[in-house]
Structure formats: C-alpha cells, structure tokens
Amino acid sequence: MGLFDFFKKDKESKEQQQALDEGLQKTKTSFFDQLSKAVVGKATVDEAVLDDLETMLVHADVGIDTTVKVIDRIEKRVARDKYVSTSELDRILREEIADLLDRNSGATGSRAILDRPDNTGSPFVIMVVGVNGVGKTTTIGKLAHRFHSAGKKVVLGAADTFRAAAVDQLIIWGQRVGVPVISHGMNTDPASVAYDAVQKGVEMGADVVIIDTAGRLHNKVNLMNELSKIKRVMQKVIPDAPHEVLLVLDGSTGQNAFLQAKEFTKATEVSALAITKLDGTAKGGVVIGISDQLQVPVRYIGVGEKMTDLQLFDRTTFVNSLFKK
Numbered sequence: 460m461g462l463f464d465f466f467k468k469d470k471e472s473k474e475q476q477q478a479l480d481e482g483l484q485k486t487k488t489s490f491f492d493q494l495s496k497a498v499v500g501k502a503t504v505d506e507a508v509l510d511d512l513e514t515m516l517v518h519a520d521v522g523i524d525t526t527v528k529v530i531d532r533i534e535k536r537v538a539r540d541k542y543v544s545t546s547e548l549d550r551i552l553r554e555e556i557a558d559l560l561d562r563n564s565g566a567t568g569s570r571a572i573l574d575r576p577d578n579t580g581s582p583f584v585i586m587v588v589g590v591n592g593v594g595k596t597t598t599i600g601k602l603a604h605r606f607h608s609a610g611k612k613v614v615l616g617a618a619d620t621f622r623a624a625a626v627d628q629l630i631i632w633g634q635r636v637g638v639p640v641i642s643h644g645m646n647t648d649p650a651s652v653a654y655d656a657v658q659k660g661v662e663m664g665a666d667v668v669i670i671d672t673a674g675r676l677h678n679k680v681n682l683m684n685e686l687s688k689i690k691r692v693m694q695k696v697i698p699d700a701p702h703e704v705l706l707v708l709d710g711s712t713g714q715n716a717f718l719q720a721k722e723f724t725k726a727t728e729v730s731a732l733a734i735t736k737l738d739g740t741a742k743g744g745v746v747i748g749i750s751d752q753l754q755v756p757v758r759y760i761g762v763g764e765k766m767t768d769l770q771l772f773d774r775t776t777f778v779n780s781l782f783k784k
Contacts, residue, residue, distance in 0.1 A: 475770055479780045482762025486743030487781060490519050498545035504537050508545065512552075519741070520713035522748030529555050553782045559751050560774035569703050569731065569758060572606060572667050582614070582660040582668045584693060584700040586653075588686065588727060589707035590719055591674040594735040594761060596625055598707050599669050600632030601769035602759070607636050611666040616656025617642040618649040618689060619671045629671055639663075649673060649685060650692040657696045670701070683726040705758065707733045708749065711740035717749050724753060733769070735761035746777065 497511035509530055516526040532555050537543045543551065569585050585602075589595040596619070603613045615633050619625035623645040633640035641656040653670045660668035672689065675682055693700040706729045708716040716734070723729055732755055737743050750757050757772040 475767065476776070476780070478762050478765075478768050479760075479770060479776065480783060482738035482760075482768070483743050483777075483780050485739075485741040486519060486737075487783070489741035490515055490744070493518070494548070498548065501545050504533070504543045504545055504548055508548070509534060509537075512548075516744060519744030520717075520748060521744035522714070522717060522752060525559070525748040525751040528751070529559070549782060553778055556747055556781075557774060557778045559747060560757075560778065562751075562754075569602075569667070569705065572611060581697055582612075582657070582665040583702050584657060584660070584697060585667065585669045585703045585705055586672060586686070586689065586693075586701035587669060587705045587707060588672050588723055588729070589674055591622065591625075593674070593707050593709040593712075593716075593719075595619075595674055595707040596628045596632065596671055598733050598735060598759070598761065598769060599629065599671055600636060601761075601766055602669060603632065603636045603638050604766045605769065606667050607638055612663060613638040614656055614660040614663070614665045614668045615640045616653050616668065616670040618652040618656070619673045620645055620647045620649050620652060621673045621675070625671065625674075650688045653689045654692045654696065657693045657700060661696060686727045703731055704729050705731045705733055706755075707735060708745075709736050710734045710743060710745050710761075711736040713740070713742040713745055716745055717752065720749055720753055720755075724755070729753075729755055731756055731758040733757075733759040733761070734772075735769075738762050738768075743781065746772075 493515045497508055501508060513526055513530050516529060517523060533551055536551060569583065572583050587595060587599055599615065603615060606613050615629055615638060617626045617629045617640055626642055626645055630640050630642060641652060641659055643652050649672065656670055657668050672686065690701060704727055706720060706723050708720055710716060732749065734746050734757060737760055746757055759769050760772050761769050
C-alpha cells in the first residue's frame with residue numbers, strides 16, 4: 460500500500476466513524492440522558508438502578524428477552540463483585556452488549572467478497588429479501604457501489620417484478636454505480652429474472668450477483684413458495700446458490716423490524732441482516748436485540764443517505780460509538 464493509499468484509507472475510515480457517530484446520536488442522547496437521571500445521587504448499582512436500566516433498554520428497542528439477559532448478567536456481576544459503583548455501569552454495560560454481539564459476528568458471507576480473489580470461476584450470489592419500504596433496493600444499490608468501488612464485477616437482478624418502481628429504481632442504481640442490471644420489466648416471472656442474472660454473472664466472470672426480490676408478507680405461504688422457486692432456478696446455474704440470503708430491516712420501526720425478521724426467517728433461511736435508517740431513530744438498540752434473538756449476524760448498517768453510509772457492521776466499533784459521550 461502506497462503512502463497516498465494509506466492516507467486515503469485513513470480519511471475514509473474517519474469519515475465512516477463520523478457517519479456512525481452521527482447516525483447513532485439520537486439513540487445515544489435518548490439512552491444516556493435517561494441513564495444519567497437513573498443514577499444521579501447513587502453510589503452503587505442497586506435494584507432500583509437495574510429496574511431503571513431495564514426500562515431504558517426496552518425503550519431503546521433492545522427487546523424484552525435480550526434486555527432480561529443483559530440485566531441478569533449484570534446482576535450476577537454485581538453479586539460476584541459485591542460492590543459495583545454507578546460510574547462503572549457504562550463499562551459493564553458496554554462489555555455485556557459487546558459480548559452478545561460477538562456471538563453472531565465474523566467476516567464471513569458477503570463481507571468476505573472484498574477479500575476474495577477476483578475471477579474465482581463462480582460469482583457469489585446474494586438474494587436480498589425484506590418488506591417494501593425498508594430501503595431494500597437502496598441497500599442493494601449501495602452494496603453494488605461498495606463492491607464495484609473495490610474493483611469487483613457486479614451484476615444486479617431486478618426480480619421484484621410486482622412493483623414497477625422497484626424495477627425502475629434498481630435500473631437507475633445500476634446506471635449510477637456503473638453495473639449491469641438484468642430486468643424483464645414488471646409482472647414477469649421473478650425466477651426467470653434471477654436465472655438470467657446468475658447466468659449473466661457466470662458469462663462475464665462476475666464476482667458477485669445481487670438479486671432483488673418482492674417485499675411482501677401478506678401471505679407467508681406464497682412468499683415461501685416464490686423464494687424457494689427463485690432458489691431452485693438459480694441452482695440450475697450455480698448448484699449452491701444463493702450463498703447468502705440478506706434480510707433488510709428498517710431500524711427506525713423498532714420492534715416491528717423484529718417481528719418482520721421472525722416472519723422472514725420462517726419463510727426462508729436468512730443468513731445475514733442489513734439494518735437501515737439508524738440515523739433517523741432513537742431506537743438503535745434494535746440492532747442488539749435482533750442479532751441476539753435471531754442468532755443471525757448483522758452484516759451491514761445504514762447510517763445516512765450517502766453511497767458510503769451503508770457500513771460493514773463491526774460490533775466493537777458499533778458499541779464504542781454507542782457509548783461515546
């Protein structure tokens with residue numbers, strides 16, 4: 460790496476850290492304002508402090524089950540250490556949350572594409588799922604930008620054929636990023652689009668193929684059948700496709716995002732999560748709860764509108780930013 464590349468990478472890293480800090484600002488302000496009020500005038504972490512902490516975690520949309528788990532672990536530490544001051548609570552809470560996230564982390568799946576040699580002979584296929592309005596197509600566009608900027612060959616498949624806006628939007632993203640988009644238009648067979656996109660990826664020696672799918676949950680059986688058909692058809696070209704099923708969730712919807720996640724995990728084998736719109740919510744704790752309860756790794760988080768604001772999720776960076784005063 461040359462000196463120019465080093466400084467460029469360092470600048471990008473700082474810009475991403477700033478975007479993350481700003482994106483989590485509403486969550487931090489809401490949570491730590493409440494935490495400060497809960498511990499004011501108290502020297503130790505007692506039952507009342509833990510009760511207040513439990514309420515705050517729930518309000519941050521960490522979720523009931525995960526909140527109970529965190530509180531239980533802190534209670535055990537308090538009992539073991541006999542004396543835990545309120546000034547230590549930040550550190551303990553940070554450690555416990557980081558430990559929960561660590562169980563579902565790792566640079567596997569689509570994250571590893573950036574480190575994979577080019578032209579390996581078969582593209583990595585990502586099937587993207589999620590309800591309408593969560594930022595699914597935008598996330599695909601930003602993913603395409605991330606891979607394309609890293610020198611990877613990318614193909615997009617517009618298989619959300621039930622909405623003209625989805626097809627058109629993906630085509631615009633393809634033009635903006637500079638990658639080909641396979642589209643048959645609206646009201647066409649999604650599986651056929653997926654097949655042609657994967658086939659195109661093989662023909663051009665692509666590194667990654669990203670398939671958009673319809674965002675409907677009103678009939679889980681139909682959704683399951685549709686996604687299963689798309690998988691079967693892609694496997695005629697690449698037997699082990701898709702290599703990742705990425706579920707996109709809108710972090711600003713809090714527990715609704717968690718409910719959507721549960722429904723989609725019933726409909727298909729979700730292997731990774733992308734959580735968007737964290738810059739517009741005070742409920743960023745949903746990242747912690749969803750990852751813990753579903754035991755599915757968070758791959759990406761959206762912290763702004765810019766192309767580069769879809770970031771690789773790093774649990775250490777996320778927790779440090781969340782607790783940065």
